[in-house]
Amino acid sequence: MFQQSRKEMLIVAIDGPAAAGKSTVARAVAARLGLTYVDTGAMYRALTLKALQRAVDPEDGATLARLASETLIEFRPSANPSGSQQVWLDGQDVTREIRASEVDLAVSAVSKHGPVREQFVQAQRRMASAGGVVMEGRDVGTVVLPEANVKVYLDASLEARVQRRFVEQVGRGARPAMDALAQDLARRDAQDSGRKVAPLSVAPGAVRVDTTHRTLEQVLDEVTRLCLERKGTV
Ligand code: DC
Numbered sequence: 001m002f003q004q005s006r007k008e009m010l011i012v013a014i015d016g017p018a019a020a021g022k023s024t025v026a027r028a029v030a031a032r033l034g035l036t037y038v039d040t041g042a043m044y045r046a047l048t049l050k051a052l053q054r055a056v057d058p059e060d061g062a063t064l065a066r067l068a069s070e071t072l073i074e075f076r077p078s079a080n081p082s083g084s085q086q087v088w089l090d091g092q093d094v095t096r097e098i099r100a101s102e103v104d105l106a107v108s109a110v111s112k113h114g115p116v117r118e119q120f121v122q123a124q125r126r127m128a129s130a131g132g133v134v135m136e137g138r139d140v141g142t143v144v145l146p147e148a149n150v151k152v153y154l155d156a157s158l159e160a161r162v163q164r165r166f167v168e169q170v171g172r173g174a175r176p177a178m179d180a181l182a183q184d185l186a187r188r189d190a191q192d193s194g195r196k197v198a199p200l201s202v203a204p205g206a207v208r209v210d211t212t213h214r215t216l217e218q219v220l221d222e223v224t225r226l227c228l229e230r231k232g233t234v
Pocket residue numbers: 018019040041042044045107108111112136137138139140188192
C-alpha cells in the first residue's frame with residue numbers, strides 16, 4: 001500500500017524529436033509502473049485539426065489562442081488493452097484524424113504560439129498535479145514539469161526515425177514515400193528546436209537515451225530502471 005502511494009507520486013517527463021519512439025516508450029513504461037500516460041503532442045495535433053477544419057491560418061496566433069480556449073480535448077482509455085488512448089476533440093473521437101499528413105504539416109506552426117502553449121501547459125500541469133504520470137512531448141522536462149522526478153531525452157538518428165515512421169504508417173494502411181517522411185521530420189525538428197517559445201532542448205538533469213541501435217525492450221528496461229531508482233526518493 002505504502003509502495004503503491006509512492007509510485008503514484010512519480011512524475012516522469014520524456015522529451016525528444018519527432019518519431020524518436022517517445023509515445024511507444026512512455027505508454028509502455030506507464031503501463032509497467034501503473035502510471036497515467038499523457039501525450040502532449042496529441043493536444044497540439046487536436047487543435048491543429050480543428051484549425052484546419054475551420055481554415056484558420058497556422059500563423060495566426062491570436063485566433064488559434066481563442067480557438068484553444070473554446071476547445072475541449074480529452075484523453076479516454078481505449079478498449080484495446082495495450083494502454084493506448086483515444087483522443088477526443090469537442091466530444092468527437094479524432095484519434096486517427098490527428099495523425100493525418102495534413103496535421104503533420106501544420107502542427108509545428110500551430111504549436112509555436114506562446115498564447116496557445118500557455119493554455120496547454122496549464123492543462124498539462126493540472127493533469128500531473130496528483131502525480132503518477134508519464135508525460136511526453138517537447139517541453140515537458142524544461143517547461144511543463146521542471147520538477148519531474150525522472151527526465152529522459154529520447155533521441156535517434158534521422159534515418160532510424162524515418163524508418164520507424166515508415167513502418168508505423170504502413171501498419172496503418174498508408175503508403176508513404178520515404179523522401180517525404182524524411183523531409184517532414186527534418187522540417188519539424190528544425191521548427192520545434194528553433195522556435196522562440198519552449199523550443200525542444202535537453203532539460204537540465206535529463207538522461208539522454210539514444211535509441212538508434214537499441215531494441216524497444218532495451219530502451220524500456222533502461223527507462224523503467226531510471227524510474228524505479230527515483231521512486232525510492234519520492
Ligand atoms: O509528439 P508529436 O510528433 O505528436 O507532436 C506533434 C507536434 O506538436 C510537434 O511537432 C511539436 C508540437 N509539440 C510541442 O510543441 N510541445 C509538446 N510538448 C508536444 C508537441
